[in-house]
Amino acid sequence: MQLRISAKRLVVGAMTAAVIAAGCSSSATPAPSGAFKLHLQLTPSHVSVAIAADQGFLKGIDLSYELVGYGESSQLFHAGNDPIGNEAPWEAAVYQVPAKAGATADYTQGKDIVYFGTAEANNFVAGIIIRATDAGKYKTLADLKGMKIGIPGAGTGTFAAFLTLAKGLANLDAKKDFTLVEGDPGALEGLLQKNSIEAFITFTAPTAHALANPAYKMIYNITDTWKTLNGAALPINGWIADSSWLDGHLDLAKNFISGVDQGLEYLKTHLDLHHAGGKYEKFAQGEGVLVSPETTTAVDKMIVDGYFYLSAKTYTKAWADSVYKFIQMGQGALLDTVPTQDHVFYAKTQY
Numbered sequence: 001m002q003l004r005i006s007a008k009r010l011v012v013g014a015m016t017a018a019v020i021a022a023g024c025s026s027s028a029t030p031a032p033s034g035a036f037k038l039h040l041q042l043t044p045s046h047v048s049v050a051i052a053a054d055q056g057f058l059k060g061i062d063l064s065y066e067l068v069g070y071g072e073s074s075q076l077f078h079a080g081n082d083p084i085g086n087e088a089p090w091e092a093a094v095y096q097v098p099a100k101a102g103a104t105a106d107y108t109q110g111k112d113i114v115y116f117g118t119a120e121a122n123n124f125v126a127g128i129i130i131r132a133t134d135a136g137k138y139k140t141l142a143d144l145k146g147m148k149i150g151i152p153g154a155g156t157g158t159f160a161a162f163l164t165l166a167k168g169l170a171n172l173d174a175k176k177d178f179t180l181v182e183g184d185p186g187a188l189e190g191l192l193q194k195n196s197i198e199a200f201i202t203f204t205a206p207t208a209h210a211l212a213n214p215a216y217k218m219i220y221n222i223t224d225t226w227k228t229l230n231g232a233a234l235p236i237n238g239w240i241a242d243s244s245w246l247d248g249h250l251d252l253a254k255n256f257i258s259g260v261d262q263g264l265e266y267l268k269t270h271l272d273l274h275h276a277g278g279k280y281e282k283f284a285q286g287e288g289v290l291v292s293p294e295t296t297t298a299v300d301k302m303i304v305d306g307y308f309y310l311s312a313k314t315y316t317k318a319w320a321d322s323v324y325k326f327i328q329m330g331q332g333a334l335l336d337t338v339p340t341q342d343h344v345f346y347a348k349t350q351y
Contacts, residue, residue: 035062044286052263088157096339112243116346119260119312121235124223142170150188150200167333205288209295232322261312320345
């Protein structure tokens with residue numbers, strides 16, 4: 001059973017009812033004549049793309065963008081509005097799976113959606129957050145079977161990962177073995193505080209906010225545990241596109257990845273740009289970074305330390321091998337058939 005506690009889905013940040021749509025275009029540095037015009041639906045996680053455009057880091061690309069919510073970004077990419085999307089590797093895998101039994105996968109119909117880069121991909125610094133007073137009662141995910149669990153949205157990569165974790169770690173079907181309560185991060189934290197739910201999983205910045213409060217504890221850090229066991233950090237998003245589009249625009253795709261990586265490095269030394277009153281404040285608001293001074297400080301430190309975001313050079317064959325194991329763990333929960341690794345990870349942009 002799945003309960004809804006908010007009419008607005010996929011909202012990030014306790015202070016926002018929805019991510020504010022901000023029609024923006026790169027303008028600080030004029031694009032060179034003949035540059036490729038690229039439009040993107042950017043989520044609040046990707047301020048470095050806007051920085052890269054404004055600082056002239058996107059070689060040969062004339063970028064325009066809109067700042068949208070996470071669900072909207074996924075839906076608009078799926079509708080074919082833009083050539084580049086922003087989703088997790090396991091979501092790229094889902095694109096490959098036939099919609100009906102006996103059907104062929106989407107890539108035979110010209111939709112070979114692949115993951116092609118980790119520049120400014122959010123590290124999956126999240127886990128199952130419980131009340132600290134329940135630490136003795138809930139030690140593993142299996143201990144929460146039958147309980148109410150808060151999730152940030154059924155269409156998010158975070159929930160897709162939760163399905164995979166429940167199946168792989170505890171042999172549980174998250175849709176059947178928990179009562180799922182859907183809501184924005186602030187609402188979920190409030191419900192946990194009021195004993196209306198027993199645990200929740202959310203995005204990275206709201207996780208940092210919750211863990212700044214000693215009343216909460218995380219029983220499973222997704223990316224750290226996976227890296228310890230399998231040698232690679234897990235991302236909650238990254239860059240996806242149709243493989244045929246990438247084949248036809250390979251240099252452009254590489255320039256995009258390189259430029260975004262430069263934008264991330266610029267952010268590390270200009271953190272005020274995404275603080276209150278900064279040029280990119282709306283990104284931080286939507287990400288939940290500005291919900292409290294403690295959260296802003298914690299996230300800024302993780303950004304500078306290279307922990308909040310992954311770099312472009314994370315995307316290697318060895319890294320893809322490890323993350324593919326996570327996707328395989330989701331068979332039977334996230335997807336019935338796991339596509340081959342080369343239909344999930346695009347090799348030509350790997351480092």
